[in-house]
């Protein structure tokens with residue numbers, strides 16, 4: 150298995166696509182099943198692991214990134230921390246597991262994270278970020294990738310940070326062009342993204358609202374210097390989207406709802422095996438359906454039915470009934 154392909158191995162012949170980290174959704178079970186069922190991504194980023202000051206990680210905290218649990222595309226683990234020494238300590242553990250690149254989550258928008266000066270909460274503090282990078286990079290053998298937003302409160306905070314980032318040999322900068330307080334509202338701010346792109350020679354990856362081929366094509370024409378494209382919700386809604394983008398729409402992607410059904414059944418079976426109690430696997434699957442239902446003609450009504458289920462049996466029955474009606478795929 151290739152644990153990790155550093156960004157330098159990308160080629161220019163086709164767009165480089167990365168599965169976005171989505172905590173509670175894109176875990177190892179999901180990533181493996183997605184790769185086997187649909188393929189399309191060159192790489193995937195794991196949802197964040199928070200550092201702990203004791204620096205002793207329980208097996209459950211690292212399970213998602215253990216190489217033996219990951220058979221999909223090259224994986225980049227992500228760390229959420231504002232402590233450079235704790236960060237470097239975890240990065241070293243990940244290096245020993247076979248990860249030459251790790252990602253720093255500098256974009257999490259949630260108030261309980263940002264309020265503690267983590268994730269997007271650090272963006273208004275360039276001096277702290279500079280000190281973090283200086284200390285963390287000195288203590289880790291891995292290369293560092295950063296995933297971030299335009300700012301916490303204002304859309305020019307990231308631009309002000311570019312001179313700081315430019316001083317470090319970062320593997321890449323992944324930019325979601327919204328502020329933290331925007332969460333996922335409003336449209337991605339493409340002007341601000343373009344300004345950040347122009348302010349650095351580091352590889353920059355675009356992330357945000359790539360939901361169809363046309364959106365991707367428009368963005369790639371507007372920002373040809375972009376080094377890669379990270380896709381989250383769009384691929385959960387239409388799992389063939391990455392393949393469609395890689396083929397540039399030249400060859401149609403054969404959509405077979407039976408493939409979606411098998412993918413779904415595999416996820417449900419694996420979640421039932423690894424989670425104890427009935428609520429957890431059903432909740433996981435409901436999370437997936439909030440995106441996947443968008444690609445079915447009758448998806449909205451079906452989602453409501455799914456949301457009412459609370460036991461695995463009831464859930465399975467509801468989904469089986471839906472697939473048995475040969476639902477229309479509209480993505």
Ligand SMILES: Cc1cc2nc3c(=O)[nH]c(=O)nc-3n(C[C@H](O)[C@H](O)[C@H](O)COP(=O)(O)O)c2cc1C
Pocket residue numbers: 169170171172173174195196197227254256257296325356357358359379380381382383
């Ligand atoms: C449910 C959920 C969980 C997420 N978890 C993470 C995470 O663990 N780490 C991270 O950097 N971003 C996380 N994100 C943000 C996504 O990686 C991505 O930046 C965002 O969804 C925008 O990209 P998209 O429009 O392609 O989905 C999460 C987003 C959602 C909706």
